[in-house]
Amino acid sequence: MHKYIIKRLLYSVVIFFFVMLIIYVMLRCLPTSYIENIARQKSMQPGSKSYTEWLAQLEAAYGMDKGIIAGYLNWLGNFFTGNFGDSWYYTIPVVEEFNNTVWLSFIMGVIVMFFELIIAIPLGIVAATKQYSKTDYAVSVIALAGISLPTFFFASLLKLVFSVKLGWFDLFGLVGRNYARLDTWHQFLDKAHHLVLPIVTLVVLSIGSLMRYTRTNMLEVLNADYIRTARAKGLSERKVIYHHAFRNTLIPLVTIVGGSLPGLFSGALITETLYSIPGIGYASYNAMVGGDIPFSMFYLAFIAILTLLGNLIADILYAVVDPRVRLA
Amino acid sequence: MRENNEDRKVLNGAEQPLPETEEIVSGADPVAEEEYSLNDDRRVKVLSPGAMVAKRFFRNRVAVVGLAILAFMFLFSFLGGVLSPYREDEQFYKTSLLKKEYAGAIKNEDVRFLGAPDQKFDSIIQAQVVLALTTNRDTVSFMDVNYHVEKQGEGLYAVTLDDGTLIGIAFEDVVTSSREGQTLSFEFVYQALLAYSNGKDAFIAEGREYTVSEGGLVESAEGEAAFISRYVINPISPDVFLSRQFQEELVVALENNDDVFEFTDADGVTSEYYIEYKPAVKNWAIRQETPSRMYDTYSSPSKAHWLGTDRNGMDMLTRLMYGGRVSLVIGFIVEAISLIIGVILGGMAGYFGGWVDNLIMRIVDIFYCIPSMPLIIILGAAMDAMSVDPQIRMLYLMLILGFLGWAGLARLVRGQILSLREQEFMVATESSGIRVSRRIFKHLVPNVIPQLIVSCTMGIGSTILIEATLSFLGLGVKFPFASWGNIINDVNDTFVLQNFWFIWIPAGVLILLTVLAFNLVGDGLRDAFDPKMKR
Numbered sequence: 114m115h116k117y118i119i120k121r122l123l124y125s126v127v128i129f130f131f132v133m134l135i136i137y138v139m140l141r142c143l144p145t146s147y148i149e150n151i152a153r154q155k156s157m158q159p160g161s162k163s164y165t166e167w168l169a170q171l172e173a174a175y176g177m178d179k180g181i182i183a184g185y186l187n188w189l190g191n192f193f194t195g196n197f198g199d200s201w202y203y204t205i206p207v208v209e210e211f212n213n214t215v216w217l218s219f220i221m222g223v224i225v226m227f228f229e230l231i232i233a234i235p236l237g238i239v240a241a242t243k244q245y246s247k248t249d250y251a252v253s254v255i256a257l258a259g260i261s262l263p264t265f266f267f268a269s270l271l272k273l274v275f276s277v278k279l280g281w282f283d284l285f286g287l288v289g290r291n292y293a294r295l296d297t298w299h300q301f302l303d304k305a306h307h308l309v310l311p312i313v314t315l316v317v318l319s320i321g322s323l324m325r326y327t328r329t330n331m332l333e334v335l336n337a338d339y340i341r342t343a344r345a346k347g348l349s350e351r352k353v354i355y356h357h358a359f360r361n362t363l364i365p366l367v368t369i370v371g372g373s374l375p376g377l378f379s380g381a382l383i384t385e386t387l388y389s390i391p392g393i394g395y396a397s398y399n400a401m402v403g404g405d406i407p408f409s410m411f412y413l414a415f416i417a418i419l420t421l422l423g424n425l426i427a428d429i430l431y432a433v434v435d436p437r438v439r440l441a
Numbered sequence: 442m443r444e445n446n447e448d449r450k451v452l453n454g455a456e457q458p459l460p461e462t463e464e465i466v467s468g469a470d471p472v473a474e475e476e477y478s479l480n481d482d483r484r485v486k487v488l489s490p491g492a493m494v495a496k497r498f499f500r501n502r503v504a505v506v507g508l509a510i511l512a513f514m515f516l517f518s519f520l521g522g523v524l525s526p527y528r529e530d531e532q533f534y535k536t537s538l539l540k541k542e543y544a545g546a547i548k549n550e551d552v553r554f555l556g557a558p559d560q561k562f563d564s565i566i567q568a569q570v571v572l573a574l575t576t577n578r579d580t581v582s583f584m585d586v587n588y589h590v591e592k593q594g595e596g597l598y599a600v601t602l603d604d605g606t607l608i609g610i611a612f613e614d615v616v617t618s619s620r621e622g623q624t625l626s627f628e629f630v631y632q633a634l635l636a637y638s639n640g641k642d643a644f645i646a647e648g649r650e651y652t653v654s655e656g657g658l659v660e661s662a663e664g665e666a667a668f669i670s671r672y673v674i675n676p677i678s679p680d681v682f683l684s685r686q687f688q689e690e691l692v693v694a695l696e697n698n699d700d701v702f703e704f705t706d707a708d709g710v711t712s713e714y715y716i717e718y719k720p721a722v723k724n725w726a727i728r729q730e731t732p733s734r735m736y737d738t739y740s741s742p743s744k745a746h747w748l749g750t751d752r753n754g755m756d757m758l759t760r761l762m763y764g765g766r767v768s769l770v771i772g773f774i775v776e777a778i779s780l781i782i783g784v785i786l787g788g789m790a791g792y793f794g795g796w797v798d799n800l801i802m803r804i805v806d807i808f809y810c811i812p813s814m815p816l817i818i819i820l821g822a823a824m825d826a827m828s829v830d831p832q833i834r835m836l837y838l839m840l841i842l843g844f845l846g847w848a849g850l851a852r853l854v855r856g857q858i859l860s861l862r863e864q865e866f867m868v869a870t871e872s873s874g875i876r877v878s879r880r881i882f883k884h885l886v887p888n889v890i891p892q893l894i895v896s897c898t899m900g901i902g903s904t905i906l907i908e909a910t911l912s913f914l915g916l917g918v919k920f921p922f923a924s925w926g927n928i929i930n931d932v933n934d935t936f937v938l939q940n941f942w943f944i945w946i947p948a949g950v951l952i953l954l955t956v957l958a959f960n961l962v963g964d965g966l967r968d969a970f971d972p973k974m975k976r
Contacts, residue, residue, distance in 0.1 A: 131807045136816060150826050250503065257964070261956035263906055265913045266949035269932045277939045284935060382814060383910060401815060402822045402916075409819055416812035 118429060125421040130189070132417045133410075137185045140406065148172065151201070151404050192414060202405035203396075210396060210408065211415075215378060217287070218385070218392035221308060222377035225315040226370075233320040234366065237327025241335060242354055252324060259321030268314050268387040275310060282310050285389040311388045315381055327366060334361045364435045372427030375419040494891075497969040504965020510958035514951070518765030527756045529763040530921045533746070534754065535737040540715060542677045543729035546695060549671055550723075552598070552611040557627050562600070562609035570600055570611050594638025596671075599631075607631075614638065614657070615673050619665040619685055629667070633659050637669045656689055674727075691716075695725060739941050749943045752931055753920075761947060764923035768955070771839055771908050771924070772901040778843025780897060783850025784889075788881045790851065791858025801851070808848035814907070817841060821916025831919040838917055842904060853896055857889040891970035895963050902959030909952050925952045 152167035161167070172178045179187060191198065197207040240252035276284045283289060287307050288300075295303060334340065335358055343357045344350075380394030389395065393412070400408035432438045477484040488496070498504055522529070552574065556562030566588060573581040573590045581588050588608075589601045596613030614637065616630045629646040636644035636653045643652045651661050657669035665685060672695060674688050687704055694702035694716060705711040715728045736754035740746060748757035790801035820841060824834055861867065862885070870880050905925075911917030912926025920927065925948045931937045932945040 128803070128806050128810055132810045135807065135811060139816065140819065253964075254503065257960045258953070258957055261902065261906070261953055261960055263909050263913075263926075263929075263949065263952050263956075265910060265932075266929060266945075266952060269929070269938060269945060269949070273938060273942075284938075382818075383914075386914070397815065398818065401819045404822060404826060409815070413812050413815055416815060417810050420810050420812070 114432070117432075118425075121425050121428065125425060129414075129417055129421060133189065133192075133414055134185055136410070136413050136417075137188060138181060140410070141181055141184065155201070188410065192411075197411050198407040200400060200405055200408040202400045202403040202408060207408050207411045211393065211411065214391055214393045214396040215380070217390070218380035218394060219378055221312060221315070221381070221385075221390070221392060222379075224308075224312055225319065226373070226377060228312070228316045229319050229323055230370065232316070233323035234327050236320075237324045238331050238354070238359065238362070240324070241328045241331030244332060249328075252328070256321040256324040256328075259317055259319075260325075262318060264314065264318055264383045265387055267318065268310070268384065271310050271314060283307060287390050307388075308390070311381070311384050311390050314384050314387075318384075323369075326369060327362065330365045331358065331362045334358045337361070364431075367434045368427045368431045371430040372423040374426060375422040379416055379419050494966075494969045498965050501965045501968060504961055504968075507958040507961025507965065510954050511962060514765060514769065514955050514958070518762055518769055521762035522759070522766060525756070525759040525762055527759040529759060529923060530755060531759070532754045533737040533740075533750055533756065534734050535740070536732045536734050538730040539733040540728040541731050541733070542726055543681070543714060544674055544676050544683060544691075544727040545724055546672050546674045546691060546716075546727060547724040548695075549613055549615055549673055552596075552613055553615065554609055554611050555627055555630055556609040557607050557631075560606070560608035566600070566608070567611075570598070574598065574611070593635060597634045597638040610634070612638075614669050614671055616659075616667050616669050617673075618667050619659075625667060633667060633669060658685065658689070691727065739937070739944065742943055748947055749941070751928070751944060752937075757928075757943060757947070760923040760928055761925070761951060764925045764928050764948065765951065765955075767835070767918055767922055767924040768905050768908060768926070768952070771835070771842075771918075772905045774839045775842040775846065775904045775908075776897050776901045778840065779846040779850055779900065780893065782844070782847035784854055784886060784893070786847070787851035787854030788858060788886055791855035792862060792877070792881050792885060794859075794862075798855070802855070805848045805851050805855075808845065809852075811845060813842075813845040816845070817907075817911060818914070818916055821911060821914075825916065831922055835918055835922065838908070838911070842907065846900070846904070850893070850896060850900075853892055854886070854889050857892060858885050861885055861888050891966075895967040895970065898959055898963035898966060902956040902963070905952065905959070906956050925949075 148171050149168060152164055152171055155161055155167045156164040162170075195208075199205065200207045200210050203210045236252050240249045243249055272284055275281045287304055289303050289307070292300060292303055335354075339361075340353060340358055343353045348357075378393070380392045380397070382394040382398055384390075385392045385394035386398045397408065397412040399405075400412065552571065554562065554567045554570070565583065569581045569583045569588055570590055573579070573588070579590060581590070587603050589603075590611070591599050591601065593599050598611040599607055600609045600611065601607050610627075610631055612630075612634050614634060616625060616633055618625050626647060632644045632646035633651065633653065636642070636651075637657060637659075641653065642655075643650065645651070649661055651659050651666060653659050653669070658665065659667040659669065668685055668688065670688065670692055672688075672692050674683055674691060676683050684707065687706070690702065690704055691714075699716060701713055701715055703711055703713055712729055712731075715730070717726045717728065718724075719726060737750050738752055738754050740750045740754075742749045746756050746758065748761065751757055751760060786801050786804070790798040790805075817838075820837075824837065829837070858881075867880070867884065870884050875884075908917055908924065909926030909929075912924045913930050915927070915930060918924035918927050928948040929945045929952075931941075937944050
């Protein structure tokens with residue numbers, strides 16, 4: 114087991130190396146005019162250095178004056194020694210901006226995941242136990258609609274109904290106008306109030322796939338021989354479903370949920386941007402659109418690490434929860 | 442009973458993966474059954490596997506609804522663009538009556554000055570004259586020179602030196618020439634004002650006789666020469682010449698404190714003018730309602746434009762049709778690129794195994810791990826910065842999306858081929874000495890096609906979603922090309938969100954329906970291809 118984990122970790126490091134290499138090469142292959150553009154913009158800001166100085170600094174900072182491979186190794190060395198550089202867009206160290214924003218995204222992610230689990234799993238199980246019933250069709254269609262719904266469209270609809278027509282929520286932002294004048298408790302409530310619509314958006318858009326996944330797995334389990342045995346023993350249908358079948362359905366569910374745990378930190382790029390919620394997603398969106406290479410590279414590396422970690426956790430959990438699986 | 446029978450046949454068929462296997466369904470026609478003997482071949486109806494799949498697919502009502510939606514979308518996008526009377530980027534105009542500033546009027550309350558020819562009458566002297574007028578003195582002296590100010594009529598003062606030389610006049614009524622661009626001589630102005638302010642009806646200047654009417658019109662034998670009025674009226678636009686008659690009528694309206702007055706010009710065109718007094722600057726603005734041609738932006742749904750017009754005054758429905766083309770075509774091309782790469786690499790990995798498999802699967806792992814959305818956003822922003830041509834941009838977008846999306850397909854193909862490779866029919870192809878490429882792509886890949894079709898159908902849906910999201914963020918398809926995503930982009934403007942539902946709701950519904958339909962069809966196809974399914 115330990116050996117397997119260590120092997121997988123090393124393997125993940127290799128994958129990470131190549132993922133970032135591809136990303137680095139892609140960013141490097143953008144015509145240099147892009148960096149020149151940024152240098153020009155930067156030099157035009159009041160009280161800034163001259164264009165050539167900026168250009169030289171930018172090129173030196175990103176190893177643009179070196180070859181692609183040497184530049185990449187330089188970046189990688191900086192990354193692993195914890196030297197992430199300063200963000201151009203936020204003009205503070207990358208780690209600081211990251212630390213400012215990531216926790217809000219994490220809290221949002223946890224809340225969303227909580228609702229996702231308590232809504233999607235029961236509905237998926239009900240749909241599977243009553244296969245081809247009206248409930249099943251309703252659940253399937255709602256799940257598919259959730260998957261097919263464009264985030265921005267759904268967010269706009271929510272805004273139109275709840276912000277514009279009903280006036281319950283603000284259109285944008287994390288805090289209201291009077292935020293500074295409120296006491297701590299009301300400040301908390303104000304933030305919670307502003308997070309309602311983004312969380313609803315994320316929950317509705319994410320329950321679909323988990324619901325379908327639960328349903329498919331539950332159906333598979335319900336067709337298994339041991340369920341037939343359980344029924345043949347004369348167990349009550351309740352016991353068969355919630356005791357025998359559900360536990361077996363949990364195996365893939367735990368795996369997939371465990372695998373998505375690191376994703377809690379990744380933030381919701383689109384949703385946060387739509388509602389201007391200052392989480393890591395919105396911060397990185399602004400950085401990426403603003404041509405902030407240090408922050409973008411850091412964010413991409415961060416996401417890549419989260420993905421790798423998610424895969425690793427899923428694989429390990431798979432062996433942990435299912436005694437039939439032995440890891441080689 | 443019939444259904445069960447059929448399913449068993451399909452089940453049997455699935456165990457022999459060669460697609461050429463024919464399925465046999467019995468008892469199709471009870472009448473025919475009576476005529477043939479039991480072992481007569483004609484008694485059984487033969488259905489190909491494809492027909493079986495189709496039959497099972499069409500029995501799934503939800504999937505058929507999905508297919509119908511897709512058919513509608515294709516007709517809407519590809520045929521609709523042809524049938525629509527408008528072009529994709531045709532802009533519409535509306536004429537609306539705009540109150541444009543036409544002229545400005547000011548009542549002259551200051552004295553104005555005019556120097557006599559060859560005399561010094563500069564601003565210092567003028568200031569002295571004002572001083573004399575305000576303090577009611579006849580004489581002012583400046584730098585040892587005395588200036589005599591003599592009132593010669595209502596609002597007319599003559600300024601003379603000690604020796605009686607007239608060096609200039611100060612006056613309140615304004616004399617404007619009737620002919621454009623002509624400057625009036627000092628003598629003419631002086632004589633005209635002298636006559637006008639003293640109520641005379643004729644004067645002689647520069648050897649000519651002129652008459653002055655009570656309204657201030659100065660005429661010679663050749664016609665109108667000038668006009669005297671307390672009001673100064675100037676056109677806003679330099680190419681407009683305000684006729685005498687207009688000025689006269691305007692003065693009447695101004696003195697009556699009218700808000701509106703009508704004027705019929707020499708060509709017989711009557712228009713209304715709105716007069717507004719601005720107390721802050723003590724002048725009047727005269728506005729004329731003129732028909733102006735402007736872009737018909739955000740117009741509500743009407744007979745000509747069923748879904749109104751967008752920000753640029755383009756027909757919304759037509760934009761949606763062309764946008765559908767772009768969205769669907771991008772979905773298909775991206776999926777085709779992914780499919781080609783995925784099938785080739787996945788097929789090779791699955792068939793050869795060993796180090797080839799290892800290498801390709803590691804590449805797949807790497808591509809699986811690339812955060813595609815952030816990367817595409819960065820590339821989109823970079824293309825923005827470099828202002829890439831919208832058409833080339835669209836091409837890049839497709840290439841990038843396709844290049845980032847093949848990993849899942851490769852994994853799918855490899856997994857299937859790994860299990861198929863060991864089966865008897867593959868041993869048969871090997872022993873009959875068929876080329877490797879032929880073995881992979883003619884015998885193995887066709888057996889993966891059902892899974893590929895399902896995966897691609899759903900893949901097109903999600904590609905459309907990604908493209909729409911990017912275009913919504915302004916990083917995907919760019920104006921002048923329409924795509925469903927960039928049509929909704931307008932909703933970023935809160936005013937549009939609140940007031941113009943027809944701008945963004947239809948496009949959103951179209952995206953939702955299309956993606957939903959692709960998913961429904963994909964689901965239905967999966968069930969239809971899967972022989973183990975009970976229905």
